Ligand SMILES: CCCCCCCCCCCCCC(=O)CC(=O)SCCNC(=O)CCNC(=O)[C@H](O)C(C)(C)COP(=O)(O)OP(=O)(O)OC[C@H]1O[C@@H](n2cnc3c(N)ncnc32)[C@H](O)[C@@H]1OP(=O)(O)O
């Protein structure tokens with residue numbers, strides 16, 4: 379029986395799939411939970427029985443996600459239901475530390491599932507990319523993932539708890555993309571960070587994996603020019619899943 383990237387046994391025994399909530403004892407922290415993939419992950423984790431700490435730079439959006447979860451959770455620190463919303467800028471070290479403190483104060487334990495999903499793009503051609511555009515994307519996507527991974531791992535290790543850390547990279551972190559030198563570098567960094575964390579934290583019972591999604595229509599992708607979205611590499615669904623890395627068949631790469 380293998381586990382998928384959420385640590386769920388896969389395939390679940392059919393008889394229990396409907397009745398058994400496979401994450402019923404888990405507390406899951408999801409950053410970037412106010413939109414897109416982070417919101418979808420929060421919904422799925424809650425469906426599997428987890429209590430969800432939904433964090434976002436946009437605190438109101440995080441609360442909207444909590445409302446979606448059916449919990450009556452509300453502002454940080456006072457969950458009326460099983461879930462709670464938190465506001466934090468993960469790129470700031472004090473905020474990341476405070477986030478883990480707030481989550482532990484709210485739920486009286488560290489999160490056993492930690493999904494770093496918060497991310498941004500500031501797309502520009504390399505020739506025109508500003509230092510600020512570079513710095514901000516690296517700060518949120520890479521440093522933010524480092525800060526949350528570190529704070530969560532410190533909480534788990536000091537409490538002697540096992541856990542699963544899942545960092546959202548992107549296929550772009552493996553193949554690069556026009557207009558995304560900053561984003562591709564940040565996502566490639568997430569892969570290396572996660573591989574290192576896996577080597578260091580395994581002895582503490584903490585599993586670390588990165589996921590490299592392909593194109594998923596969300597508010598992030600809405601910023602792309604339509605003429606780019608119309609290109610085959612974005613519209614075709616020929617991304618092949620092999621293991622945890624999506625690979626682009628040769629004809630896709632050849633078309634760029
Ligand atoms: C083929 C190799 C594989 C590539 C990667 C595989 C992709 C598979 C899907 C996975 C997607 C994962 C996405 C993800 O992780 C989340 C995101 O990052 S969503 C955002 C993705 N961003 C982009 O792809 C960049 C899109 N481009 C832009 O935003 C603008 O073009 C840019 C700001 C870079 C430049 O704007 P501007 O100066 O105004 O120039 P134009 O827009 O007119 O573009 C000039 C010219 O270049 C072509 N072009 C631009 N970007 C891309 C691109 N990403 N791929 C291919 N071609 C691109 C554009 O079409 C124009 O071509 P013309 O023929 O001159 O019109």
Ligand SMILES: NC(=O)C1=CN([C@@H]2O[C@H](COP(=O)(O)OP(=O)(O)OC[C@H]3O[C@@H](n4cnc5c(N)ncnc54)[C@H](O)[C@@H]3O)[C@@H](O)[C@H]2O)C=CC1
Pocket residue numbers: 409410411412413414415416433434435436439466467468469494495496497498518522546547548549590591592593594595596597598599
């Ligand atoms: N949509 C796609 O095609 C793909 C997305 N990804 C990655 O998946 C993750 C989620 O992306 P989407 O849902 O598409 O984007 P999105 O823009 O819909 O959601 C990103 C969320 O992160 C939050 N956020 C941004 N900066 C933050 C910060 N400093 N601190 C805390 N929260 C912050 C935003 O407020 C937003 O709610 C990102 O890391 C992205 O790079 C990876 C591959 C493909």
